[in-house]
Amino acid sequence: xxxxxxxxxxxxxxxxxxxxxxxxxxxxxxxxxxxxxxxxxxxxxxxxxxxxxxxxxxxxxxxxxxxxxxxxxxxxxxxxxxxxxxxxxxxxxxxxxxxxxxxxxxxxxxxxxxxxxxxxxxxxxxxxxxxxxxxxxxxxxxxxxxxxxxxxxxxxxxxxxxxxxxxxxxxxxxxxxxxxxxxxxxxxxxxxxxxxxxxxxxxxxxxxxxxxxxxxxxxxxxxxxxxxxxxxxxxxxxxxxxxxxxxxxxxxxxxxxxxxxxxxxxxxxxxxxxxxxxxxxxxxxxxxxxxxxxxxxxxxxxxxxxxxxxxxxxxxxxxxxxxxxxxxxxxxxxxxxxxxxxxxxxxxxxxxxxxxxxxxxxxxxxxxxxxxxxxxxxxxxxxxxxxxxxxxxxxxxxxxxxxxxxxxxxxxxxxxxxxxxxxxxx
Amino acid sequence: xxxxxxxxxxxxxxxxxxxxxxxxxxxxxxxxxxxxxxxxxxxxxxxxxxxxxxxxxxxxxxxxxxxxxxxxxxxxxxxxxxxxxxxxxxxxxxxxxxxxxxxxxxxxxxxxxxxxxxxxxxxxxxxxxxxxxxxxxxxxxxxxxxxxxxxxxxxxxxxxxxxxxxxxxxxxxxxxxxxxxxxxxxxxxxxxxxxxxxxxxxxxxxxxxxxxxxxxxxxxxxxxxxxxxxxxxxxxxxxxxxxxxxxxxxxxxxxxxxxxxxxxxxxxxxxxxxxxxxxxxxxxxxxxxxxxxxxxxxxxxxxxxxxxxxxxxxxxxxxxxxxxxxxxxxxxxxxxxxxxxxxxxxxxxxxxxxxxxxxxxxxxxxxxxxxxxxxxxxxxxxxxxxxxxxxxxxxxxxxxxxxxxxxxxxxxxxxxxxxxxxxxxxxxxxxxxxxxxxxxxxxxxxxxxxxxxxxxxxxxxxxxxxxxxxxxxxxxxxxxxxxxxxxxxxxxxxxxxxxxxxxxxxxxxxx
Numbered sequence: 001x002x003x004x005x006x007x008x009x010x011x012x013x014x015x016x017x018x019x020x021x022x023x024x025x026x027x028x029x030x031x032x033x034x035x036x037x038x039x040x041x042x043x044x045x046x047x048x049x050x051x052x053x054x055x056x057x058x059x060x061x062x063x064x065x066x067x068x069x070x071x072x073x074x075x076x077x078x079x080x081x082x083x084x085x086x087x088x089x090x091x092x093x094x095x096x097x098x099x100x101x102x103x104x105x106x107x108x109x110x111x112x113x114x115x116x117x118x119x120x121x122x123x124x125x126x127x128x129x130x131x132x133x134x135x136x137x138x139x140x141x142x143x144x145x146x147x148x149x150x151x152x153x154x155x156x157x158x159x160x161x162x163x164x165x166x167x168x169x170x171x172x173x174x175x176x177x178x179x180x181x182x183x184x185x186x187x188x189x190x191x192x193x194x195x196x197x198x199x200x201x202x203x204x205x206x207x208x209x210x211x212x213x214x215x216x217x218x219x220x221x222x223x224x225x226x227x228x229x230x231x232x233x234x235x236x237x238x239x240x241x242x243x244x245x246x247x248x249x250x251x252x253x254x255x256x257x258x259x260x261x262x263x264x265x266x267x268x269x270x271x272x273x274x275x276x277x278x279x280x281x282x283x284x285x286x287x288x289x290x291x292x293x294x295x296x297x298x299x300x301x302x303x304x305x306x307x308x309x310x311x312x313x314x315x316x317x318x319x320x321x322x323x324x325x326x327x328x329x330x331x332x333x334x335x336x337x338x339x340x341x342x343x344x345x346x347x348x349x350x351x352x353x354x355x356x357x358x359x360x361x362x363x364x365x366x367x368x369x370x371x372x373x374x375x376x377x378x379x380x381x382x383x384x385x386x387x388x389x390x391x392x393x394x395x396x397x398x399x400x401x402x403x404x405x406x407x408x409x410x411x412x413x414x415x416x417x418x419x420x421x422x423x424x425x426x
Numbered sequence: 427x428x429x430x431x432x433x434x435x436x437x438x439x440x441x442x443x444x445x446x447x448x449x450x451x452x453x454x455x456x457x458x459x460x461x462x463x464x465x466x467x468x469x470x471x472x473x474x475x476x477x478x479x480x481x482x483x484x485x486x487x488x489x490x491x492x493x494x495x496x497x498x499x500x501x502x503x504x505x506x507x508x509x510x511x512x513x514x515x516x517x518x519x520x521x522x523x524x525x526x527x528x529x530x531x532x533x534x535x536x537x538x539x540x541x542x543x544x545x546x547x548x549x550x551x552x553x554x555x556x557x558x559x560x561x562x563x564x565x566x567x568x569x570x571x572x573x574x575x576x577x578x579x580x581x582x583x584x585x586x587x588x589x590x591x592x593x594x595x596x597x598x599x600x601x602x603x604x605x606x607x608x609x610x611x612x613x614x615x616x617x618x619x620x621x622x623x624x625x626x627x628x629x630x631x632x633x634x635x636x637x638x639x640x641x642x643x644x645x646x647x648x649x650x651x652x653x654x655x656x657x658x659x660x661x662x663x664x665x666x667x668x669x670x671x672x673x674x675x676x677x678x679x680x681x682x683x684x685x686x687x688x689x690x691x692x693x694x695x696x697x698x699x700x701x702x703x704x705x706x707x708x709x710x711x712x713x714x715x716x717x718x719x720x721x722x723x724x725x726x727x728x729x730x731x732x733x734x735x736x737x738x739x740x741x742x743x744x745x746x747x748x749x750x751x752x753x754x755x756x757x758x759x760x761x762x763x764x765x766x767x768x769x770x771x772x773x774x775x776x777x778x779x780x781x782x783x784x785x786x787x788x789x790x791x792x793x794x795x796x797x798x799x800x801x802x803x804x805x806x807x808x809x810x811x812x813x814x815x816x817x818x819x820x821x822x823x824x825x826x827x828x829x830x831x832x833x834x835x836x837x838x839x840x841x842x843x844x845x846x847x848x849x850x851x852x853x854x855x856x857x858x859x860x861x862x863x864x865x866x867x868x869x870x871x872x873x874x875x876x877x878x879x880x881x882x883x884x885x886x887x888x889x890x891x892x893x894x895x896x897x898x899x900x901x902x903x904x905x906x907x908x909x910x911x912x913x914x915x916x917x918x919x920x921x922x923x924x925x926x927x928x929x930x931x932x933x934x935x936x937x
Binding site for chain 1 (some may be wrong): 459569724790791792793840841842843844845846847848849851852853857863871898899902903904907908922924925927929931934937
């Protein structure tokens, strides 16, 4: 280990070396954590993205003793000490494969900025096009010849507001399934099916030859990129790959269990894609911006979330894939513990929670805590970059790796300030 | 400093550039000479006529040439020179329209995406109209920055020419907020990024927070109670700083003094606009030249990134072009003509791939932008180009839907993701164009029994790739069965070949 570090430092320029010395604190933390990590690595991540800022005080960190708590009851789970909302009966049965971080904190209370932070790990900075975690993972984990893209985003609220490859290669771009979907039938990849399958193979062969000949004449990055995008699209058009997106192939009973909602069926699709080793899949569930009628709306959303999430855990477990699949469930911030005059809750980045399931290290932990009234973090405060670094470390990705950015300045996968959420790395 | 500025305001043309002479050729030669110093290690033969015409057409009028244009240009080697072709293309209305897209996206990049995309059409149409009337670009910029908040009558709208209303793009695309207008105007018109300083002083930034807000103060609108208040007394509050500041340029100069009534400028934006458009403004000409160069070469001549390799030759080339452009009264079409006339632009570049550190501003392959791709597909299929003023709502809708799928408007921004590749292969637009019944070119060829298979294929190549098939092409086509002599399947075969050609990397790039 030590040899590795000194060699590394040795090879760096003086400036880079000294800045790396300044980061030593977080380096050492990640190194010690890496030693502790068990042999099993996370192979893929499924992000359940709760768009709009979920009231985590009504989901994962209830305050039944306090006025801020609202009408929801807590239920016990399989794991002593882990109590969650009554609207998660399905997940309660899988609590021994879950972990709740109740001590997330940030300073961004505006949706745009907070979404940017939560998804990229960085606050917005003029001119820098930061990539989403999904793109970062895809960049590191995707196999270049894989039939499916490394980052697939299901039913995102609106492009390009979220789901972006930022300054990474086009290969890290999200494949969007069911952009702005209005019904389950919209969960399709646009233009995936060939319109004239008969002439297709002859066309495709000639196209391949022409491109090859063109590139052989002397080509540069742009031409190679274009040809590669065509190749990736062609691989996806293979009938076996097209079938991955066909939910009709699932039994009715399975589809019912996930819930016949866009989110529920999106989770089922995420499972089908995980089975095909897509490193990062996200499924969005919007509608959490509950300034009005928080409790009515959160109850409904929670029940959608419960059936999709719990079914996903169950299926992955049955297939022996749960240990190597990390499911993250989060939005951009939490909501005010104090209930407003419209029985709603407003934006609250100061204290919020993230739910995780699967992977080698989720086994019923409740990490960190908030005050009795839910307003502040009382123990183990964690920031978004810590979460990003933790996810990367659990996949064997060095969170301090630098990528070339669009401003010609190297930018690390996770902000240099990031540490690890130790309880989640084994 | 204040006096210096005032003097500059009143003298339109700086001295010291006349050595270049008045002829555009003189500038081209000077730039060529500068760039030639770096040419030695690279191939520098000129591209052939077919390659040149396709490249210049895409850059100057935003689409590939028609088969007829391409064939005629190659055949006319003795009669039409490259210079004449450049002039013909760059003086056409299509060139004004294409340059208007460049200018709009350069100045108001936010109008390419929601929620400001509703401003794109009017802004572009107005800019194209101005360019068609040979209005200098600095005046166009001035008018867009200083446009009045008040509703306009048609007489006062388009300046000396044109009947379109000056669009309030700067105001509306920035939600009427002075600080956003200031950031937009400085970065877009001048290439100076002040926005980092909006919230706080940054240790590595060239500009302070106070300077940011002093610039923003130019953009504060006067209320109707303040009509007589001079612009330099209008202040803006720095949030959370407990103080207000009056307009001062970020260069440190105070643009005008109270005792200069002869200039009769009433709003801060008018003052700022006047400064932007002055011949000696150190930023405006350089910004425009650098970005138009980026459009034609895939990368700007000079970037401000800290780790960019210093290139005095590039700096010099930029300086020469910028000064000459000022001397030519900010005529954007002249600038386009001049850049396209350089050896650097016309070089045959498909040699060994260049690296990022290569100092020569070597033309690299560029992907087609959304509008270039859309218009070129239609031209390739033998359809007339879409024109906003002539075409049906259905056609405009078709174009809009296509541009949403291929949203890049600047050649430097073109990237192709798998979704776009799928759309090009399986999407409705290409399916229609590959269908012999709705592709006029294929339909015409299929119905021409006097043409041989080879002649039909040749026509398709000229229409899409603007060149005849080469020996390797013929061989591949033969093996793939595209040269069978079967009239019954000819239409389908040609439709398929059209699909192959427009999906090829060659069609999708400018090279």
